[in-house]
Amino acid sequence: MPTRRQALALAAAGLAAPSIARAQTAAPAWRPERPIRLIVPFAPGGSNDIVGRIVAEAAGQALGQPIVVENRAGAGSVIGAELVARAAPDGYTVLINSSHSTVPAIVARVPYRTVEDFAGVAVAGFSPHVLVVDPKLPARTGPELVALLKVNPGRYNLATAGIGSGVHVAAELFRSTTGAQIEAVHYRGGGPSVSALVAGEAQVGTPTMASSIGQVRGGGLRALAVLAERRSPALPDVPSAPEAGLPKLIHEEFFPILAPAGTPAPVVASLGAAFRGAIGQSAAKLVEMAGVSPREGFETPEQVMALVREGVERYTAILRAAGVQPE
Structure with missing residues (x-):
């Protein structure tokens, strides 16, 4: 009988295998000439920091340059996200931010446009x-x-x-x-x-x-x-929300990786291929260490940004129903 770790690895590998194959067969359209910054808009030790560090090393190896995680905490991720929105659209600054879709639902004056000021690179997973x-x-x-x-x-x-x-x-x-x-x-x-x-x-x-x-x-x-309909393989002994008597308490985050709007399509394509390959290679580690499960269906910038847009609508609806207005 396989151990829990082996079962997690097999499940994650099954989810990620098609992405790995695509990433390995695609020739990179752009090669960076210096290190890339991956902005984490929160303090070290949080989910974005953990997930970002897991995928950064393998993505950097694929691109031939290190991807350096840089924590820019503050204002519920707004400071770091604004830094990326205003960065040169050259592929050398990217963002990982699971709060990207929640911010406009709760912050009254966001100093950037959540969808229009960014280009979708990849989605590291859901948790x-x-x-x-x-x-x-x-x-x-x-x-x-x-x-x-x-x-x-x-x-x-x-x-x-x-x-x-x-x-x-x-x-x-x-x-x-x-x-x-x-x-x-x-x-x-x-x-x-x-x-x-x-x-x-x-x-x-x-x-x-x-x-x-x-x-x-x-x-x-x-x-x-x-806070899910079913138990997580990462914490199999913890009941799901319905099992715990809290059937309405369902909340899942996702981890979009984004570049500044205007980043050339070949650069976004190369970044996307590298990160998707890294996510596939790290799938078992993401599940085991972070409870994050990669999913198929986010291979293009348009698919990534559609997920972001849908998240804004969903989180806004949740907060308005809770009586929470932007501050």
Whole structure:
């Protein structure tokens, strides 16, 4: 019988194999002459940082130049995303940002156009968020947590990765679907928000699986539910949201990799081929280390940006239904 790691590897390889084949047979149309910056608009240790570092090394090898991860945290990813939007469209600056579609739904004055100012390169994968609590909290199930919060309104803190982050959207979805009265505290990225939970500064969180999976496995956090319709192979012992009695608490993030608008088509094509190949080669690691599953169907810039556009519409609908207006 295969081990969990072997099963994850086989599943990931099956998902990624067609992309790998295409990436290996396509001749690069552009070769960079110096290192490329991959901007992560959050602090180190969060999901974008983890996923970005996993795929950057293999993509750099394919392109013949290193891809250097550069953390530019602040304003719920707006600072880093704006840097890329304003960068020269020459292929040497790219962005990975799972909050790219959530920002315009919650930030009133975004200093760039979410779709028009970017070109789609690739999608590193998809991953559900996780409902976690401080292990010292006397709640071991979703209903127990909701009941605890309702009898103690305002007593506990809910950690997010910053205003406009996917974690913020998940937090608002938790509050709106459960009616829990809990204070949201915004940190400067997924890593700091998880650290706050482990330290007891906050007691409840809806972090990404990538940023929290190590603490969940190690016992630093107690996971009550994976915010998906089904359990995740990365955390097979954690119930899905419906199993945990929270059927409306479904929230999944995706990781678009983007270049500035106006980047020449051959450059975008070469970047896309390199990143898709890297994602395929790293599929098992992405699942095991980050709970991120690669998917087919995002081979062109248009497909990537269509996903971004659909995300803006979906997250906006979630937040408006929760009564959250842009700030």
